[in-house]
Amino acid sequence: MSSRTTNLRKCCKPVAFSDSCSTIPTSLSATFDIYGLEITDHNDKYIRIAEKAADVYIKISVPGRYLVETFPILRHLPAWFPGASFKRDAAKWEPDVLALRNAAFDNVKREMAQGTALPSIAASLLENALQEKSSAGTISQEDMFRNITGIAYLTGADTTFSSVQAFFLAMTMHPDKQRLAQAELDAVVGPNRLPAFSDRAALPYVNALIKECFRWHNVVPLGIPHETTADEEINGWLIPKGTVLIPNQWAMARDETAYPNPERFLPERFLKDGLLNPSVRDPQKYAFGFGRRICPGRHFADASMFIIVSSVLHAFDIAPSIDARGQPVKLEAKVTADLLLSYPEPFECEITPRSSNAEALVRNAGLDGSVDA
Numbered sequence: 001m002s003s004r005t006t007n008l009r010k011c012c013k014p015v016a017f018s019d020s021c022s023t024i025p026t027s028l029s030a031t032f033d034i035y036g037l038e039i040t041d042h043n044d045k046y047i048r049i050a051e052k053a054a055d056v057y058i059k060i061s062v063p064g065r066y067l068v069e070t071f072p073i074l075r076h077l078p079a080w081f082p083g084a085s086f087k088r089d090a091a092k093w094e095p096d097v098l099a100l101r102n103a104a105f106d107n108v109k110r111e112m113a114q115g116t117a118l119p120s121i122a123a124s125l126l127e128n129a130l131q132e133k134s135s136a137g138t139i140s141q142e143d144m145f146r147n148i149t150g151i152a153y154l155t156g157a158d159t160t161f162s163s164v165q166a167f168f169l170a171m172t173m174h175p176d177k178q179r180l181a182q183a184e185l186d187a188v189v190g191p192n193r194l195p196a197f198s199d200r201a202a203l204p205y206v207n208a209l210i211k212e213c214f215r216w217h218n219v220v221p222l223g224i225p226h227e228t229t230a231d232e233e234i235n236g237w238l239i240p241k242g243t244v245l246i247p248n249q250w251a252m253a254r255d256e257t258a259y260p261n262p263e264r265f266l267p268e269r270f271l272k273d274g275l276l277n278p279s280v281r282d283p284q285k286y287a288f289g290f291g292r293r294i295c296p297g298r299h300f301a302d303a304s305m306f307i308i309v310s311s312v313l314h315a316f317d318i319a320p321s322i323d324a325r326g327q328p329v330k331l332e333a334k335v336t337a338d339l340l341l342s343y344p345e346p347f348e349c350e351i352t353p354r355s356s357n358a359e360a361l362v363r364n365a366g367l368d369g370s371v372d373a
């Protein structure tokens with residue numbers, strides 16, 4: 001939900017739709033939204049709050065920024081002491097982080113009291129707690145819900161959005177792959193409804209396309225550094241306890257022995273005889289990190305990608321925009337050089353409903369708040 005989200009929003013030019021293209025992924029994913037926020041404007045107060053908190057996150061995620069990471073004893077220094085800038089920075093940034101944790105959550109509580117809350121994870125957590133009547137509504141439980149939803153919002157929105165951007169870029173560049181996925185969706189889902197999670201097992205090509213999106217565009221190319229807690233020996237090399245390891249996830253995704261022609265977008269590499277081939281290295285094994293700090297939102301991210309990718313392809317055609325000479329604009333797969341998260345560079349595409357029936361399906365989607373399990 002940072003400024004990155006505006007790239008696609010500004011650049012897409014939906015032809016038959018009068019709405020901004022940003023409403024497409026948002027409305028389709030509304031049922032599993034964290035706060036049930038309907039964001040229509042980049043100046044939205046919740047976007048600004050998320051951007052400020054994301055800036056803090058990016059600043060503190062640079063390994064070695066503070067000496068206290070190497071010498072934890074320094075945490076006992078008073079804030080005014082030289083070398084204790086981590087304490088001064090923490091105090092300076094605390095309001096931004098607390099705003100992220102509290103503002104949207106307070107809004108959910110307010111809307112629940114008024115009976116106007118949209119379906120969301122925050123609302124479900126609160127509702128379930130109230131129904132269970134266990135320790136429902138206690139301060140500590142509510143604190144936990146605020147922490148869960150706040151961290152999910154901070155870590156899950158930009159990462160998932162980067163993958164969704166990569167999907168739109170891949171579809172703009174590879175109409176043939178798009179058509180194959182649409183043919184599969186037409187056969188399995190049919191014209192009278194949008195795809196549901198229960199369709200997933202019957203959609204091998206769509207699943208392969210999602211895996212290829214995760215591989216082709218690495219959201220966290222150098223992963224998150226980890227420190228070994230014991231001596232390790234790998235292929236005859238000793239990795240002593242306390243070594244900081246930087247997992248080169250980008251290289252894992254570009255490994256020619258696992259993925260011939262790694263620069264090409266080829267969902268077929270994950271298929272054999274029309275089914276997913278389990279012997280091909282699954283990008284989900286590295287795209288979400290490693291060990292006990294592996295991304296806890298990976299199943300959520302994968303499910304989000306499935307429902308967004310399948311719904312968008314079922315209802316829309318994605319095509320290059322047309323230049324002044326009436327020719328389709330040629331795109332290149334370029335990504336930003338950010339240290340932590342990588343995004344496709346801004347690009348233009350045109351998104352049009354595949355039919356008036358498809359448009360009606362989207363316009364009516366989820367109006368009753370229904371979710372397919």
Ligand code: HEM
Pocket residue numbers: 151152153155156157159160163219220223224287288289290291292293294295296297298300301
């Ligand atoms: C395409 C989407 C996503 C990608 C590529 C991604 C990737 C990652 C990676 C590489 C890590 C670092 C793991 C490590 O330390 O080795 C991570 C951590 C994390 N992710 Fe995700 N993530 C995504 C979506 C999400 C979502 C949707 C959520 C929450 C709903 C989430 C929550 C988290 C949290 C809380 C951490 C920190 C875990 C810890 O430090 O213990 N992520 N993610």
